[in-house]
Amino acid sequence: AQTVTQSQPEMSVQEAETVTLSCTYDTSESDYYLFWYKQPPSRQMILVIRQEAYKQQNATENRFSVNFQKAAKSFSLKISDSQLGDAAMYFCAINSGYALNFGKGTSLLVTP
Amino acid sequence: DTGVSQDPRHKITKRGQNVTFRCDPISEHNRLYWYRQTLGQGPEFLTYFQNEAQLEKSRLLSDRFSAERPKGSFSTLEIQRTEQGDSAMYLCASSLVDRDFYEQYFGPGTRLTVT
Numbered sequence: 001a002q003t004v005t006q007s008q009p010e011m012s013v014q015e016a017e018t019v020t021l022s023c024t025y026d027t028s029e030s031d032y033y034l035f036w037y038k039q040p041p042s043r044q045m046i047l048v049i050r051q052e053a054y055k056q057q058n059a060t061e062n063r064f065s066v067n068f069q070k071a072a073k074s075f076s077l078k079i080s081d082s083q084l085g086d087a088a089m090y091f092c093a094i095n096s097g098y099a100l101n102f103g104k105g106t107s108l109l110v111t112p
Numbered sequence: 113d114t115g116v117s118q119d120p121r122h123k124i125t126k127r128g129q130n131v132t133f134r135c136d137p138i139s140e141h142n143r144l145y146w147y148r149q150t151l152g153q154g155p156e157f158l159t160y161f162q163n164e165a166q167l168e169k170s171r172l173l174s175d176r177f178s179a180e181r182p183k184g185s186f187s188t189l190e191i192q193r194t195e196q197g198d199s200a201m202y203l204c205a206s207s208l209v210d211r212d213f214y215e216q217y218f219g220p221g222t223r224l225t226v227t
Contacts, residue, residue, distance in 0.1 A: 004154075035215075044116075045155075045203070045218040091154050098168060099145070100205075100216060102154025 002027040002094050006103035013082045014111050020067075021077045021106045023092030032096035034068065034075045039105075040088040048090070051075065084110050114138075116219035118204050124225045125194055132190045133222045137206030144187050145216060146179055147203040148172065155203050161187060162209065194226045 003026045013019035025034070036048040051059045051068050059066050063083075067076045079086055087110045093100045117136045125131050137144045143162050147155035158177070159169045163184040173179075176195075181187040191198055201223050205216040 033215075037218075044220040047215060047217070050215060093154070095216075098143070098160050099157035099170075100147075100155070101157070104152065104154050 002029070002032075002096065002101045004092050004094055004101055004103035006092055006106050008106045009104070010107045010109065012109040012111060013079070013086075015082055015084060017082055018078060018080045019082055019108065021079075021090050021092075021108070023075045023077070023103060025073050025075060025092070025094050027073075027094060027096060029096040032094055034066075035093045035095070035100070036064070036066070036075075036077045037091045037093060037102075038086075038088045039091065045091070049077065079108075082110050084112065086110050116204055116206050116217055118202075118219040118222050120222055121220060122223045122225075124227065127196060127226055128193055130190065130192045131194060131224065132188055133202055133204075133224075134186060134188050135204030135219060136186045137204070138208075138217055139185075141206035141208045141217075142184070143207045143209055143216075144181055145205040145207070146187070146189050147205065149201040149203055149221070150199075158189075191224075194224075196226045199224055199226045 005024045032053045034051045037045045038048045039045045049061045063080045065078045089105045091105045092103045119134045145160040146158040149155040161181040176192045179189045201221045203221045204219045207216045
């Protein structure tokens with residue numbers, strides 16, 4: 001079984017500042033992918049960034065980057081230069097076959 | 113690429129009624145997934161199809177739930193004799209095996225309210 005834990009139910013960041021969302025996971029698989037999804041209020045879930053477990057280099061997508069610590073089973077998301085449009089629920093997820101296993105999410109509030 | 117679409121977006125039904133939801137995946141995607149999301153939780157996997165074959169079902173999918181993907185394109189999820197505990201957002205996602213193997217693209221969801 002795979003599990004994902006997001007220990008921060010809510011986070012707040014000021015516009016233009018940097019915020020880090022935490023995620024830890026557990027899996028017995030050696031080959032898996034990790035994802036961060038963003039779900040804005042009343043809008044559909046979109047992929048923010050993904051990381052292949054076999055890659056040591058941390059993934060980066062524009063203002064979004066991850067800190068992947070495989071041994072610690074940690075996968076945090078850093079959002080730089082936060083914008084008002086970043087306000088949303090953020091879900092960490094793991095997949096090693098077909099189903100995505102999600103955490104409970106972190107609600108990110110961005111203040112002007 | 114028009115994205116994953118779901119219909120209806122909202123459904124209110126009375127307990128005991130049957131409901132059916134539809135999902136249209138991204139056209140070239142051969143895998144289609146159904147998830148359920150309750151308030152304050154992340155989505156939970158229900159079932160998935162590769163082409164028209166239903167390959168896996170979660171224990172969450174009770175015998176009141178049935179899903180089909182008859183021609184390997186759109187899919188339907190039917191809930192019979194709805195219960196208040198069925199109230200949730202039902203999400204559909206699709207992916208293409210052999211590319212973006214583990215990456216799933218989500219639709220906007222169908223929000224079900226059982227009264």
